[in-house]
Amino acid sequence: MAVPLHHLVGQAGEDLLEVLEGPDAVEVGEVAVHDPLEGVPPAPGALVLLVGLDPAAPETARAVRGLAGAAAAVVGPCPDAAREPLAGAARAAGVTLLGLRWPLAWTHLYTLLADIATADEARREASGDVGGVPPGDLPALADAIAGALGRPAVIVDAQWRLLAYSAVDGRQADELQRETILNRAVPEEEALPAARRLLLADGRARRFGSRVGVGIRVGAEPRGMLWISEAAGRLPDDRLALLEEYARLAAAHLGQARAVRRRHAELAEIALEGGADAGDACAELGLDPRAGLTVVAVGALGPPGEVPGGVLLDGVAAYLDAYRRPAACVLRGDTVHCLLGGRAREIAADAVRRAGGRRALAAGVGDRVVSAAELPRSSRQAALVLDVLTADPRGPRVADVGEVRARAALAEVRHLLADHPELLAHETAAEEWVLAWLEAHGDYRAAAARLGVHPNTLRYRVRRLAEDGVDLGDPDVRLALWVRLRLVR
Numbered sequence: 154m155a156v157p158l159h160h161l162v163g164q165a166g167e168d169l170l171e172v173l174e175g176p177d178a179v180e181v182g183e184v185a186v187h188d189p190l191e192g193v194p195p196a197p198g199a200l201v202l203l204v205g206l207d208p209a210a211p212e213t214a215r216a217v218r219g220l221a222g223a224a225a226a227v228v229g230p231c232p233d234a235a236r237e238p239l240a241g242a243a244r245a246a247g248v249t250l251l252g253l254r255w256p257l258a259w260t261h262l263y264t265l266l267a268d269i270a271t272a273d274e275a276r277r278e279a280s281g282d283v284g285g286v287p288p289g290d291l292p293a294l295a296d297a298i299a300g301a302l303g304r305p306a307v308i309v310d311a312q313w314r315l316l317a318y319s320a321v322d323g324r325q326a327d328e329l330q331r332e333t334i335l336n337r338a339v340p341e342e343e344a345l346p347a348a349r350r351l352l353l354a355d356g357r358a359r360r361f362g363s364r365v366g367v368g369i370r371v372g373a374e375p376r377g378m379l380w381i382s383e384a385a386g387r388l389p390d391d392r393l394a395l396l397e398e399y400a401r402l403a404a405a406h407l408g409q410a411r412a413v414r415r416r417h418a419e420l421a422e423i424a425l426e427g428g429a430d431a432g433d434a435c436a437e438l439g440l441d442p443r444a445g446l447t448v449v450a451v452g453a454l455g456p457p458g459e460v461p462g463g464v465l466l467d468g469v470a471a472y473l474d475a476y477r478r479p480a481a482c483v484l485r486g487d488t489v490h491c492l493l494g495g496r497a498r499e500i501a502a503d504a505v506r507r508a509g510g511r512r513a514l515a516a517g518v519g520d521r522v523v524s525a526a527e528l529p530r531s532s533r534q535a536a537l538v539l540d541v542l543t544a545d546p547r548g549p550r551v552a553d554v555g556e557v558r559a560r561a562a563l564a565e566v567r568h569l570l571a572d573h574p575e576l577l578a579h580e581t582a583a584e585e586w587v588l589a590w591l592e593a594h595g596d597y598r599a600a601a602a603r604l605g606v607h608p609n610t611l612r613y614r615v616r617r618l619a620e621d622g623v624d625l626g627d628p629d630v631r632l633a634l635w636v637r638l639r640l641v642r
Contacts, residue, residue, distance in 0.1 A: 155198060156181055158181050158200075158224065158225055161181055165405070165412075166407075166408020167408070167412075168254060168408045169253065169404075169408045170227070170252070170254065171252050173228075173231060175250055179249055180198060180224065181225060182196065182200075183196055183198075184199070184202065186259070187216070195222060196223070197223070198222075199224060200223070200225050200226070202259055203229075204259045205259075206229070208231040208235045215242070217250065218242045219246070223248050224249065226250055227252070227253065227262070228250065230254065255370075257404075258398060258402075265405055265409070286406065289410040289413040291403075292474075294317065295320075298399050301395075304381050304382050304388060305327065305330050306379065307333060307380045308379055308403060309333075309338070310376070311377055314338045314471055314472075315333055315336075315338055316474065317474070318333070329364070336507060352367060352368035353378070356368055356370055356400060364381065365381045367397050367399075368400065369407065370404060377403070379399060379400045414482075417481040417482070418483040420438050421438070421482060422483045424438070424528055427528050435492075440492060441494075442522065442524055442528075445495065446492060447522070447531060448519040448535045449497055449519070450516065450535035450538070451505070451514055451515070451516045451539070453465055453514055454515055454550075455513065455546075457487065460512050465487070465509075465512075466484045468508045468512075470489075472507060480493050490535065492528070498551070502550075504516060515539060515551065516550070517534070517535040520555075533565075538557055586611065586614060587638060589604050597611050
């Protein structure tokens with residue numbers, strides 16, 4: 154089944170593949186390995202992998218010219234000097250030319266691209282084959298690596314936050330892995346800066362006590378680390394090279410995971426709008442509104458903008474991915490909105506404890522709804538509850554709308570007035586004394602005592618306001634003034 158090339162590149166990860174020449178809107182059929190020495194023309198519409206050819210060698214440009222009829226071709230990492238000759242050859246053949254941004258074994262690249270292009274679910278779910286892991290499925294990759302090496306595997310990001318861990322029967326986790334899984338991050342005393350610096354500097358596997366680690370890099374950019382436990386036995390030295398190859402494969406999957414996360418964010422936004430397509434978006438996310446869905450809003454405590462929204466989104470999404478729970482997250486302003494199934498309150502509380510690292514987080518939980526059309530209401534409630542929590546850093550860090558409903562309602566009125574100042578019909582500079590009079594329910598003596606003035610002074614001021622068109626004897630006027638002075642102040 155043909156797929157658009159731009160979809161394939163996006164799913165594989167734009168930090169893995171780059172378009173060197175030609176349109177990315179072409180349709181791609183099968184993925185094929187091409188050997189120019191065999192003289193067999195490529196299949197029409199195929200995506201051709203030019204295995205074993207040096208992009209800088211003249212014969213590579215000749216091989217590209219011979220690909221007429223194919224849809225696209227992939228060459229290895231291409232030096233600047235070779236780009237124009239290859240681009241000219243691609244134009245002559247009428248094919249789109251892609252280049253790897255960093256080295257990856259061609260067998261792994263073939264499997265990754267074929268999985269996306271063919272969507273063969275049976276093969277993509279093969280449990281024992283690392284190459285058969287669905288694109289971007291980091292937990293499945295960790296399981297496959299553990300199965301291949303016979304030892305528990307953990308994948309963390311460059312800040313030691315847990316991205317995935319193996320859960321293969323018979324691969325018993327050691328105490329460190331159990332603690333990492335529980336905390337969703339490597340314990341601080343084990344997150345050694347020297348180990349991180351060594352691993353992220355290159356792609357070599359190294360031993361640290363009872364663990365073997367290897368850095369996960371995309372080109373020159375460090376993305377994370379892959380760790381294998383040796384608590385149950387030392388990994389043979391000849392398997393270290395295989396572990397390094399798995400780390401390169403993990404880099405490709407990290408790129409795919411980001412692409413999947415972007416798509417999930419788009420679907421979550423559609424679902425949270427509650428429109429005609431909300432149900433379909435939930436279905437694609439694997440979430441069933443009829444079984445109950447809840448929106449959770451997560452934000453950082455402290456000054457606005459102190460924690461970039463993208464950093465917050467990455468932390469929360471990585472936590473939920475590692476938790477292996479069906480969920481989708483999208484960034485709205487500087488708040489992450491998460492669409493969750495069951496146990497939303499429990500997950501929100503755990504995410505606040507673990508997803509922020511050293512940053513303090515808070516989470517507001519909206520009502521549970523059973524219709525996609527009701528998701529906007531749950532999302533609005535979650536955001537209002539978060540407003541209440543962040544306004545009082547000394548208060549609780551997690552709450553649902555039932556716990557703070559009155560304060561959430563006031564927060565909603567405050568937002569309404571901020572967005573629509575024209576709703577405030579009466580303006581007065583005498584805010585302090587008017588508020589005191591209103592909160593004393595018109596008791597001149599009580600209000601005067603609070604302000605430290607004579608009661609007759611207040612009576613005079615009330616008369617002057619009435620002469621100016623602000624009659625405090627009118628209950629509607631009192632309500633409007635109280636709302637403005639109580640909330641806007």
